[in-house]
Amino acid sequence: MLDQTAKFRIGEVVKHRLFSFRGVIYDVDPQFANTEEWWQAIPENLRPRKDQPFYHLLAENDESHYVAYVSEQNLLRDTSGEPIEHPSVHELFTGFDGTAYVRKSGSALN
Template sequence: MRNPGTAKFAIGQIVRHRLFPFRGVIFDVDPVFNNTEEWWNAIPEHMRPHKDQPFYHLLAENDETEYVAYVSEQNLLVDESGEPVRHPQLREYFDGYDSSKRTYRPRGRPHH
């Protein structure tokens, strides 16, 4: 296992869930689990990820809706669809979509 805090994915990157049918763009990263015990205990015990890994905040979407998700690194994969995310809060966090890199540009960072 890697050292806690070494994130595999980056802010602006589009990912999908390994088990469930949703995808999203990362807008924040916690180096280790940083949510409530109530949230943690709501996950079925046989599916609970380890707490000592990065957890990602996603502007997520599925076929029906958009929402914010909190997902462990072990449950994420790179989204290879090439499609942008449709989440209505994108403009709060990102300046635009770079289709050549398949990532979003975080607000306040230089554009190259």
């Protein structure tokens, strides 16, 4: 469920504030909803607060495509206008308008 305080929306293209990857949001958690082990594996100086929205992304960098889980504090809007090349994009979304994708009705990532 999308929290009303979430800064970004499903279908929006974003980029990571610190690392060289970008992606399209396909789900939002109102606050941290991953494992404690996952959170503890992040170096302490980079570890995000848990009390903020976290976004599920179909992500890509120059080397690969993957799924990422990113805190709101670490995301920026991607203004490149470039589409995401992740192979699962077409399973979840229809057309791209240069800023965001439109989610297919009834779509779910397995």
